[in-house]
Every structure is written in C-alpha cells, then in structure tokens.
Amino acid sequence: MSSINTNASAMTALQSLSATNKNLSITQGRISTGLRVAEASDNSAYWSIATTMRSDNKALSSVQDALGLGAGRLDVAYTATNSAIDVVDKIKQKLVTAMSASEDDKLKIQGEIKELQGQLTSIGLSANYAGGNLIANDQTETELNIVSSYDRTADGTVKVNTITVDLSKTQLLDETGTDGGILADVMAIELDGTEDNDGIQAHLDTIEDALKQMADAAATLGAAKARVDMQKDFVSKLSDAIDRGVGQLVDADMNKESTRLQALQVQQQLGIQALSIANSNSQSILSLFR
Template structure:
C-alpha cells in the first residue's frame, strides 16, 4: 500500500543510517584517541580497573625516583667508605713503621698519620648527597635523646604494594647508619660504644670499642713517645677498625646491589602494568581502521537508501497527472 502519511521504507532507512552513524562516531573516536575504553560509559569495569592501575603506576614512578635518590646516597657512602679503608690501611702501615723507630722518626711518622687522620675526617664530612650523610652524623640532632646516642636508620622507599583488599603498603630498604657511621657529633662523652668506627676508643685485646682509660682510636692515636708495646697495641686497634670498616663497606655494598635490583624490578613492573592497561582499554587500530572503511560504505549506502525511500512519495504524484 502506498501512503503519503507513512513511509515505512524511509523510516527503516533512517534507523539504519542512525545506527551506522553512531557506530562510525564510536570508531572514529577510538581511532583518534587510540582507546577502546576511554570513559566509564564505554565499559565501567574496565575503566575502573585501568584508572586504578594508572594511579598505581604513577606511584611506582615516584618510587622509582626515590630509588634513584637512594641509589645516589648509597653510592656516595660506598665510595667514601672504600676511600676510608684505603686511608686507614695507610695509617696501619705508618704505625707498623714506627715500631723500633727513633723518637725523631716517630715525630715525622706522626705528621704523616695526622695528615691521614685529617683526610679521614674530610672524606666522612664530604660524603653528603641531597642533605644526607651516613658517615659523619649527629645522633643527638637526629633523635633528640642524649642518653641514646644511636643514629637513626636511613630508609629508602623501594616498593608500592596494593593488597587484594585494596590496602596500600610501602616497602623500604633500611640502612643501619649506627653500624657504619665513622664520626658522631651527638655521642655522649665517654660513650665509646656509640661513637663512630674511627673515633671510638678500642681495647687492643678484643678490638671492641670500650670506655676504659688508656685505649686508642684511629682518629686520635699518636705514635710520639710511644713504646713498641704501645705501638703494637695501636696496630691491633687499627687492624680491628679496618675489619669493622670492611664490614661497613660490605653492608653498603649489599644495599647498593639491592637498590639496583629493586630499580630494575620496579621498571619491569611499570612496563607490565602498562601492558595490562593496554590489554583492557587500547583499541585495535588494524581492526578499527578496517571497520571505519566498512562503516563509511554503509553510511553512503544508507544515505542512498533513504534517498530512494523518500522518492517514493514523488512517484505517487505521477498517478495524478
């Protein structure tokens, strides 16, 4: 039945054209943004997951920056400790040379030892990066407790973790500054145990830091007027100090390796999360470009079909001529 009030063919063609135009708009948006899920309306679940993962990835990037800063601090401390070990070993050789030497020779040797002691202090004070120095510290300034005397641990933020319940926790790499410090301006007088490795008085028999009178430290020993027995005791103290310095360098070296491994892992984790986000929301550009061409053809055909349907009303006029 031909009708001038209702044109079913045109209505059908129009609905088809609207559907094609909507799909075409969606495809063009995906091609222009590169995203299959660009907003919550596209896919609420995927959008929510991707948004959370993007936020976590930004946090991981900040952690990566913190690891880079921590790596620099560790590297500075490690380099300084390596130099300190070499200088302390030279002091050991000087003390050894003083055994059996004349008083005038001991005076000359002490001049060299004093120069090396000054160098030790210079290295420790210079081992600063971004305001942090783990070798020359002030434990009193760090914790405000003069009775404590222990330097606070250094912490390097190394991980950002989200549990299955959504709870967030941070991981840290802790550096025991107390075990590696060389000088401590905040240590209480007479508290040799909590003083730095170089300045704390040591018992020659045990090599341990002690507050007994008549003991020696690398930072303050003097060979002037010392007997051979006293020089041998000094030698034992320097040797024990070297052992502790080697342990400190080992501690920092292990931390340096751990930070490097964590940096590598964090970067791999960031890349993995990026790939996971892409699987959820990225558009398949090969598919979308092919679909775009097909929809453009469908749109042209829809326009042609609508034109044909609209021309049916004109054909009715021919019946009255």
C-alpha cells in the same frame, strides 16, 4: 500500499543510517584517542580496573624516584667508606714503619699520620648526598628507610614497604669529622717519639679493630645498595608490565578500527542513497494525478 502519511521504507533507511552513524562516531573516537575504553560508559569494569592500575603506576613512579635517591646515598657512602679503608691501611703501614724508627723519625711519621687523619676528615665530610651523610653524622637518625614498593592486596588495601639500613653500623665519624664513630680511636692516634713497640702495637690493635668494623660497614652499605638496585630494576619492569596490562584492557586495535572505519563509511554512503531512494518513492505518487 503507497501512503503519503507513512513512508515505511524511509523510516527503515533512516534507522539504519542512524545506527551506522553511531557506530562510525564510536570508531572515529577510538581512532582519535587510541582507546577502546576511554570512559566508564564504554566498559565500566575495564575502565575501573584500568583507572586503578594507572593510579598505582603513578605511585610506582614515585617509588622509582625514592629508590634512585636511596641508591645515590648508599653509593656515595659506600665509595667514601672504601676510600677511608685505604687511608687507614696507610696509617697502619706508617705505624709498622715506626716500630723500627728513631725518635726523630717517629715524629716525622706522626706528621704523615696527622695528614692521613685529616684526609679521613675530608672523606667523611665530603660524603654528602641530597643533604644527608651516612658515615659522618650526629646519629640523630639511626635508620635509613628507603621506599621500595607500593603493594595492593587482593582485598584492595595498599601498603608502602621500605628497605631499612642500620646507620649505627655505618658511622665512621661525627658531624665534625674529627671524632665519634668507628674511627674515633684512629683519629686519636698520636706519636710523640717516645713510644716503645708495645705502645705502637696498641695503636696497631686499634687500627685492626677499626678496619674490621669498617669492612662490616662497607658490607652493610654494599648489600643494601645491591638490594636497592635490584628492586629499582624490578619496579621498572613491573611498571612496564602494568602499562601493557592496561593497554590490553583499554587500547584500541588500530588495524581493526581502521578497517572498520572504511566499512562504516561505505555503509554510511549506501544508507544515504537508500534514504534518498525511499524519499523519492513518495514523489512518484504525484505522477498519478497528472
């Protein structure tokens, strides 16, 4: 039956064209954003998971910055400690030489020792990084806490973990670089030319004790630096893995979407033609009245 009030064919064609246009709009949005799930209405579960993971990844970026800062401070302190060990070794050599030296030579050796002690001060005060010094300080800070991770448990709670370094084991000098810390007794060594071998031996015993403690300090700093470097590498890989995980949830398959776009464009053209044909059917009724 032909009716001028109801064009069923045109209604069907219009519904089909509307559905095609809607799918075309969705596909075009995915291609322009590169996302299959761009907002909560696309897939609330995936969107929620992706949003949380992106937020955690931003926190991991701050963790990487903190690890980089901590690695820098530890590296400077470790390098300075090793340099200080070399200088103390030279003081030990001078003392051994003084064992068989004359009074006048001992005074000359003392002049060399004083210069080496000045070098220790220079090393200690130069070991600054980002406003902090781990080997020459006033010990107001007894620990160095380096943010190492941002962890989320299964129940959704989060915790920030740190790598802790005991600074009481790494202090070589005080904040003036002339006293305090492991090198306090070494900085106090002074030959007046009258020392006998027993007196020089006492200084050598002081040197040996300081070298042992300095070796422990270097080991502490080296171990902490190695752990920070490993954690920094892990956090970097973890961040990349999270990015990939988010991508698998929300990224659009561009090959698939481009193919779908072409198909929908063809469907749109056919739908327009079908609607045009359906609308022209009612015009043929006019010919009956001619």
